[in-house]
Amino acid sequence: MLFVRETNKNYAHSKQERGNVIQVMKTTLSTNLSDIEEKIIKGQRLDFEDGIRLFESSDILAVGRLANIVRERINKNRVYYIINRHINYSNICKNKCKFCAFSREEGDDGAYQMSIKEILGKASQIIQEKATELHIVGGLHPELGIDFYVDMISSIHKRFPKVHLQAFTAVEIAHFAEISGITTYEILKRLKNAGLGSLPGGGAEVFSTEIRKELCPEKLSGDEWLNTMRIAHNLGMKSNATMLYGHIEKDEDRINHLLKLRELQDETGGFMTFIPLAFHPKNTDMKNISSSAGLLDLKMLAIGRLMLDNFDHIKAFWIMLGIKISQISLSFGVDDIDGTVAEEKITHAAGAETPEALTVGEIRSLIEETGRVPVERDTLYNHIN
Numbered sequence: 487m488l489f490v491r492e493t494n495k496n497y498a499h500s501k502q503e504r505g506n507v508i509q510v511m512k513t514t515l516s517t518n519l520s521d522i523e524e525k526i527i528k529g530q531r532l533d534f535e536d537g538i539r540l541f542e543s544s545d546i547l548a549v550g551r552l553a554n555i556v557r558e559r560i561n562k563n564r565v566y567y568i569i570n571r572h573i574n575y576s577n578i579c580k581n582k583c584k585f586c587a588f589s590r591e592e593g594d595d596g597a598y599q600m601s602i603k604e605i606l607g608k609a610s611q612i613i614q615e616k617a618t619e620l621h622i623v624g625g626l627h628p629e630l631g632i633d634f635y636v637d638m639i640s641s642i643h644k645r646f647p648k649v650h651l652q653a654f655t656a657v658e659i660a661h662f663a664e665i666s667g668i669t670t671y672e673i674l675k676r677l678k679n680a681g682l683g684s685l686p687g688g689g690a691e692v693f694s695t696e697i698r699k700e701l702c703p704e705k706l707s708g709d710e711w712l713n714t715m716r717i718a719h720n721l722g723m724k725s726n727a728t729m730l731y732g733h734i735e736k737d738e739d740r741i742n743h744l745l746k747l748r749e750l751q752d753e754t755g756g757f758m759t760f761i762p763l764a765f766h767p768k769n770t771d772m773k774n775i776s777s778s779a780g781l782l783d784l785k786m787l788a789i790g791r792l793m794l795d796n797f798d799h800i801k802a803f804w805i806m807l808g809i810k811i812s813q814i815s816l817s818f819g820v821d822d823i824d825g826t827v828a829e830e831k832i833t834h835a836a837g838a839e840t841p842e843a844l845t846v847g848e849i850r851s852l853i854e855e856t857g858r859v860p861v862e863r864d865t866l867y868n869h870i871n
Contacts, residue, residue: 522792526552532793537741540789546781551642553788553819561821565858566823566867568620573608574598575638577846578663579625583702592628599627601636602641609642614818615826619865620646622653623686631672632666636680643681650683650865656725657689657715660706671717678721683864685718687726687761693746694739700848701733708743712750719756726867727757728802731786732765734776740786744793751796759799759822762786764806783811784818791819799867804844806833811854816856822863823853 501522522536532540563677575598577590590597596639600608609620620642639651654662656678665668674682693708706714715725729741744760751757764783765775791800801822804812812823826844844852846862853860862870 494495501653501684508852518545519543519552526555529793529795533731534745535742535743537789537793538737540792541737541785543741546784546856549785549788549792550818553791554817556791556795557819557821563857563859564821564852564861565596565816565853565856566799566861566863567846567853568619568863568865569615569617569846570753570825570865571609571612571615571617571825573605573620573622574624575605575622576627578627579703580628581626581704583705590625599630601694602638605638606641606645609646609649616737616839617649617826618870619650619652619825623655623658623688623869624650626658628665630665631660632668632676636676639677639682639759644821647681648717651681652684652686652726652865653677653682655689656711656718657687657706659685659714659718660710670714671721674718674721674723678723682723684723685715685725687728687757687845688763690743692735692739693743694735696741708746712746715755715756718751719750719754724756724758726754726759726761727797728761728763729786729790730765732782740789741793744790748794751794755796757797758865759801760790760794760797761801761803780811780814780843784808784815787815787820788818807846813852813856816826816853823849825849854863 519539519854521761522532525532525536528813543549555760578597578599579586579590580593601748604630605622613622613849620662635654638652642649642651659670659673663673666673679837689705690708690711691702691705692710695707698705698708715727718725729740729743747757747760762783764786787800794800799822800820802812803824805824807815812820816823826849850860864870
């Protein structure tokens with residue numbers, strides 16, 4: 487710890503002395519991560535120990551600066567956004583994950599299952615919104631088989647053939663296979679043939695076996711999540727990747743999670759973006775846990791950018807992080823701020839206080855305020871004029 491000699495005004499005696507102190511502080515702060523900085527500048531891969539040290543560092547600005555080096559190397563000054571719409575087709579779910587405020591059992595108050603007609607009605611609003619993507623996820627319904635989901639995708643695709651359908655987490659895909667008695671490969675192949683374009687990254691939570699036993703014992707394992715994504719990638723489908731943080735996980739769990747994502751990306755190249763998801767405790771079985779602090783949010787995004795050197799994009803999901811942290815994150819490794827969303831239900835069920843949607847103008851303004859250049863994209867990161 488550095489101290490400045492006190493005077494009656496608690497300042498250093500002279501301008502020269504103050505300058506010396508500032509220079510020593512800069513040197514001290516930077517040397518703690520100087521070897522990691524050297525790796526970053528040379529484009530070398532960080533290891534497990536590097537990741538732990540980044541989480542343990544109290545110098546959030548230094549961590550952010552390193553992440554920004556990588557962010558601008560890959561994406562320059564661009565920030566991507568998309569015009570999209572979320573459809574949560576059902577909250578009926580056989581699993582009872584402790585961190586979830588969205589799911590209900592059939593017959594519970596508030597439980598719902600949308601019909602294909604109702605889903606098409608929601609989807610039709612993309613015409614007015616000029617959306618290029620429908621993001622579709624729901625609970626694990628204990629009775630509906632694969633035919634329902636194929637019909638859903640096929641019906642939407644026929645009505646809106648130019649809209650990209652990003653639907654069904656790896657957890658949902660594995661559930662469809664189990665309840666229908668066919669392989670994950672066959673499930674994905676049928677859905678792809680019906681018009682499914684890509685998979686969202688939800689359901690990864692934290693890959694740690696011990697944590698999953700505590701939080702979501704009925705959910706598929708981390709290895710099964712990764713294998714489902716592997717199969718999708720080998721079928722030519724892209725996907726996103728996530729991690730739920732800010733609950734009972736430790737730094738080691740976070741880094742192990744990132745390294746497993748990086749390993750699969752080395753193998754398949756199928757991940758488009760990494761999206762750290764901040765845990766929201768309200769209305770869950772873990773409501774005694776505080777929401778994640780802003781410093782952890784920024785650290786998670788920045789370290790994700792630094793560890794995942796084979797991912798092109800890091801996304802700040804403004805629905806979970808809030809608009810202000812999302813803006814700041816654009817200097818902490820983030821190059822994507824998601825999209826207009828429209829009617830998100832899952833995070834808001836857990837007490838999110840953010841809006842359920844933003845207009846294109848609002849998104850562009852919050853990007854431009856940071857000095858970045860907003861770029862509209864489609865799901866696969868093709869630029870849209």
